[in-house]
Amino acid sequence: MAAPVRCMAGSSSRSNTTSFQKKTRSKLVSIPGTRPSVRSSSRSNTTSFQKKTRSKLVSIPGTRPSVQNGQLLLSSGVSSLDYVIGGGLAVGTLLLVEEDRYDSYSRMLLKYFLAEGVVCGHELFLASARDHPDEIMQELPSPIMDEVASLKISEGQPQPSDPENPDTMKIAWRYQNQPRVQTALASSLRFGHYYDVSKTMEPELRQTAKCHSFYQLQETPVTTGSSPLPSPYHALLKSIQTVIRKEGFDGSTPQSKTRNVLRLGLHSLGSALWGDDVCCKDNPAHCHALSTFLYALRGLLRTSLSVAMVTVPSHLIQNRAVMGRIIRLSDTAIALESFRGSEKETNPLYKDYHGLLHVRQLPHLNCLSCEGPDTKDLAFKLKRKQFTIERLHLPPDLSETVSRVSKTELAAGCGTTATGNKHLDF
Amino acid sequence: MFPELNNILNSTPDSFKSSDFILVSDRQADASFLIHHYLSFYLRAGCKVCFLGLVQSFSHYSAVGQRLGVSLAQAREKGQLVFLEGLKDSIGAILQEESSQGTQHLSYLRSPGAGLKGLFRFVESSVRQNGDHDDGESWGPPVLLIDDLSVLLSLGVTVGAILDFTLYCQATMCTELQGNMVILVRCEEEDADDDEEGANLLQRGLVHQCNLALHVEGLPTGYCRDIHGQMQVWWRQSGETMYNPRKTFHFKVHDKGASFFARGTSSAVL
Numbered sequence: 001m002a003a004p005v006r007c008m009a010g011s012s013s014r015s016n017t018t019s020f021q022k023k024t025r026s027k028l029v030s031i032p033g034t035r036p037s038v039r040s041s042s043r044s045n046t047t048s049f050q051k052k053t054r055s056k057l058v059s060i061p062g063t064r065p066s067v068q069n070g071q072l073l074l075s076s077g078v079s080s081l082d083y084v085i086g087g088g089l090a091v092g093t094l095l096l097v098e099e100d101r102y103d104s105y106s107r108m109l110l111k112y113f114l115a116e117g118v119v120c121g122h123e124l125f126l127a128s129a130r131d132h133p134d135e136i137m138q139e140l141p142s143p144i145m146d147e148v149a150s151l152k153i154s155e156g157q158p159q160p161s162d163p164e165n166p167d168t169m170k171i172a173w174r175y176q177n178q179p180r181v182q183t184a185l186a187s188s189l190r191f192g193h194y195y196d197v198s199k200t201m202e203p204e205l206r207q208t209a210k211c212h213s214f215y216q217l218q219e220t221p222v223t224t225g226s227s228p229l230p231s232p233y234h235a236l237l238k239s240i241q242t243v244i245r246k247e248g249f250d251g252s253t254p255q256s257k258t259r260n261v262l263r264l265g266l267h268s269l270g271s272a273l274w275g276d277d278v279c280c281k282d283n284p285a286h287c288h289a290l291s292t293f294l295y296a297l298r299g300l301l302r303t304s305l306s307v308a309m310v311t312v313p314s315h316l317i318q319n320r321a322v323m324g325r326i327i328r329l330s331d332t333a334i335a336l337e338s339f340r341g342s343e344k345e346t347n348p349l350y351k352d353y354h355g356l357l358h359v360r361q362l363p364h365l366n367c368l369s370c371e372g373p374d375t376k377d378l379a380f381k382l383k384r385k386q387f388t389i390e391r392l393h394l395p396p397d398l399s400e401t402v403s404r405v406s407k408t409e410l411a412a413g414c415g416t417t418a419t420g421n422k423h424l425d426f
Numbered sequence: 427m428f429p430e431l432n433n434i435l436n437s438t439p440d441s442f443k444s445s446d447f448i449l450v451s452d453r454q455a456d457a458s459f460l461i462h463h464y465l466s467f468y469l470r471a472g473c474k475v476c477f478l479g480l481v482q483s484f485s486h487y488s489a490v491g492q493r494l495g496v497s498l499a500q501a502r503e504k505g506q507l508v509f510l511e512g513l514k515d516s517i518g519a520i521l522q523e524e525s526s527q528g529t530q531h532l533s534y535l536r537s538p539g540a541g542l543k544g545l546f547r548f549v550e551s552s553v554r555q556n557g558d559h560d561d562g563e564s565w566g567p568p569v570l571l572i573d574d575l576s577v578l579l580s581l582g583v584t585v586g587a588i589l590d591f592t593l594y595c596q597a598t599m600c601t602e603l604q605g606n607m608v609i610l611v612r613c614e615e616e617d618a619d620d621d622e623e624g625a626n627l628l629q630r631g632l633v634h635q636c637n638l639a640l641h642v643e644g645l646p647t648g649y650c651r652d653i654h655g656q657m658q659v660w661w662r663q664s665g666e667t668m669y670n671p672r673k674t675f676h677f678k679v680h681d682k683g684a685s686f687f688a689r690g691t692s693s694a695v696l
Contacts (some may be wrong), residue, residue: 069489229520238521291580292535296520299513302483321624324614325580366489368459369654369679376649 060259060305062120064191066090069366074120074261074307075192077112080389082192084357084378085332089307090365091261094298096330098314099268100338100355105380106311107136108197108387109336110265113309115140115201117263118209119193125212125243125264127236129273133213136267137206142199196385212243216274230286232275233293240264241300249304262306269293270312270326279316287322294329333360336380349394353379357389427466427494430686434659434675435638439471444567445600446607449636451629453613455655457642459679461573462487464608466494469501473605474565476552478545478572480512487573493682506565508552512577534583542583542591550598553605568605570595575632576611576625585624589631596635609636637662642677652694654678657686 063074066087073088076095082088089095099106117124118140126133219235229237244250249262270278270290277284294310301308314335317323327333338355339345357378362370377392432438450460465487468475479487487509488498501507510531519535531548533540553568578588592609599605613629633639639660645653659673675686 234521237517241517241521288580288582292520292582295513295577295581296517299515299517302513321614325625328612329577329580364456364458364486366486367681368462368490368493368684369681370456 060261062116062122062192063091063261064088071365073191074122074263075116076109076309077114077116077192077195078109078387078389079192079194081109081334084359084389085334086362086370088191089309089332090363091305091307092302093307093331093363093365094294094301095307095309096327096333096360097309097311098333098335098358098360099311100336100340101315102338102340103268103311103313104340105336105338105355105382105387107267108382110267110309110311111136111140112195112387113263114265115143115195116192117261118201118206119143120261121209122261122263123210123212123247123249125214125240125262126267127214127216127239127265128267129216129232129271130268132215133211136265137211137213138200140201140206141195141197142201143205144194144196194386197382197387198385212239214239229292229296230275230289233289236266237293237296237300240297244300244304244306249306259305262304264301264306264308266308266310268313269310270317278319278322279313281318284319284322287319291322291325291329294326298329298331327360330361331363331365334358335360350379352381353390353392354381355379356392427470428463428684428686431460431463431684432467434673434686439467442467442471442606444604444606446638447596447600447636448606448608449629449632449639450608450610450642451613451632451639452610452642453644454615455642455644457610457612457640458573459684460640460642461571461608461610462490462494463684465498465571466491466496468569468571468606469496469498469506472506472566473569474506474508474553474567475501475569475571476508476510476549478510478512478549478570480510480572480577481574483513484509484511505555508555510548534578534587535581541587542578546591546594549595553599553603568599568603570599570605570607572609574610574612576613576628579625579628585628585631588628589635592632592635637664645676650694652678653692656689 060072063072065071066073068086071090073082073090075082075088076085085095097106097109114124114126114137126136128136214236216232216236219232244262247260247262249260268274270276272280276289277286278290290312297308297310300306310330312326314323314326317326335358336355337358339347339350339353340355344350357380359376359378364370375391378389379392380387380389427439437443448464450457450464465475465477469491477487484498491498498507498509502509512532515532516535519532522536531544533544534542549570553570575588575592579585592607595607599607609632611625611629611632613625639658641658641660642655643658644655653676655677657675657677659675674689676689676692677684677686678692
């Protein structure tokens with residue numbers, strides 16, 4: 001009977017008096033810089049119980065095993081995003097980000113993803129068709145290296161009003177003992193790093209990372225014969241496969257060599273710059289190109305130690321059936337809907353946020369059910385130094401009178417001048 | 427295997443109807459838990475199973491199977507299970523590598539218009555191996571399971587070619603060999619523009635062929651933590667048995683199974 005590894009380790013640590021030697025095939029042993037998901041067996045100090053562990057998994061910095069299914073997770077760089085998508089990105093999966101209209105926030109997510117890779121010492125692969133990959137690499141946010149996590153958390157949250165403060169909100173007594181609504185999304189323990197988007201990463205740190213890049217405009221087009229993929233996608237897939245094989249991410253290298261994770265960042269796939277017409281036409285000729293590419297990419301990822309973040313300008317894709325297929329071919333899919341340029345920007349309801357985050361799909365990996373967030377109303381904002389995702393909540397209407405005044409003013413603006421002058425008279 | 431679903435469908439691994447074509451479809455929800463149910467169901471029943479896993483890796487199905495109490499690796503070794511791992515085999519075919527000449531069954535990836543002849547050959551040869559092995563064990567009627575047939579649409583195969591493929595499979599599996607067939611398709615949103623190559627057309631075509639359709643949808647009122655969606659069960663009317671032709675259940679997927687209940691009887695409500 002092969003129970004999940006987590007249960008095995010948990011039960012064995014409690015059996016203090018047994019002399020039974022259990023051979024746990026614990027895959028989850030001591031990965032530095034990660035948080036423990038198994039109950040530690042340190043409590044059993046008077047026992048003859050000996051745990052025989054065969055640590056099969058080589059420790060990779062910046063990863064931790066999932067509590068749910070034992071999958072190896074790594075951080076996307078934004079801790080609140082990790083929380084939303086179930087703890088982090090599982091190794092071997094594909095995260096699809098639907099770009100916002102100006103590509104500002106999706107690009108920021110991509111930079112976070114790459115910066116986290118640099119800090120953890122992962123290898124990077126960056127492909128782009130518009131900006132040169134080196135340019136994107138130069139814009140990576142600077143990590144906040146001091147280890148005072150608590151300080152960061154208190155900084156990251158909106159200042160809670162303390163009871164001594166005379167300015168506290170007066171609320172009905174029956175709600176006073178209710179727990180405060182936590183809008184900031186974070187798991188209890190820290191995973192990943194924090195970044196300061198107002199500064200860029202030091203070049204010395206950036207150059208420690210091994211980065212492979214693919215710049216579409218510098219590639220010479222090749223004829224692909226009867227391949228179902230158009231030439232840029234074919235070349236990109238080939239290049240990814242070469243990196244994975246050559247650097248040994250497919251597990252072909254001997255055990256002695258230290259394992260590492262490859263982070264793939266693919267920017268604006270599907271745009272016309274990649275030679276794809278899925279964005280510009282309602283009934284594109286290459287409507288299977290992007291989905292075929294993603295299918296093959298997923299096949300590559302599944303057999304290797306790598307994670308991909310793909311951004312797609314979905315607002316340009318007219319054919320919703322094509323977009324639905326693209327989402328289903330990725331593991332995790334999120335969409336960023338920025339308020340910029342839309343009427344929601346001036347809506348007082350959304351004044352605290354810069355956009356909405358939609359979770360389109362969560363991965364089913366090695367388990368039947370997937371752990372979703374308990375709410376789907378999520379919003380993101382870009383603070384001075386930090387990008388965060390929060391639970392969307394309506395701000396309290398603190399000053400009743402003010403809003404009433406503004407309402408009459410609003411009415412006055414639309415109405416006749418006679419009523420508009422009313423405020424001026426008194 | 428979910429006992430509650432067996433009660434609803436009135437079947438157990440010891441006694442189930444043969445020559446059935448079961449269609450599992452979903453829209454804005456995930457019906458893959460039903461595929462895991464059928465995989466463990468038929469492995470327990472001792473059938474010869476041919477599984478076309480086009481969207482996930484073998485380790486995924488194997489890990490879920492372990493939670494449901496069947497070992498896919500053992501079944502594969504014994505020859506009970508023939509597993510096609512589409513994701514792994516497809517890279518070579520898409521990149522046109524010389525080393526992948528052996529994967530003739532994935533011919534649809536090499537040239538878009540090729541059709542699914544190779545895939546059908548693969549299915550046919552794997553289920554017909556049932557009789558001619560010598561190690562004494564013989565398996566029950568053959569079963570074909572396909573996890574996500576609609577992914578073929580994303581790879582450029584036409585709806586017509588897919589429907590031809592399922593008709594051929596039905597003729598071989600259900601009529602000739604008295605076996606069963608379970609196919610999952612994933613539909614698009616209701617209001618998606620209905621182009622002639624859509625998954626919705628595929629689903630309609632398959633409903634026309636099947637004997638039993640299980641359709642999984644998200645709740646019309648939106649996302650809920652305690653009810654993951656609703657499942658509609660539809661039986662094709664056949665002579666002697668008169669079922670209630672259509673039933674709707676709510677369901678919730680757990681770690682190691684799923685529970686089904688009548689509408690409005692969720693434990694979160696009562």
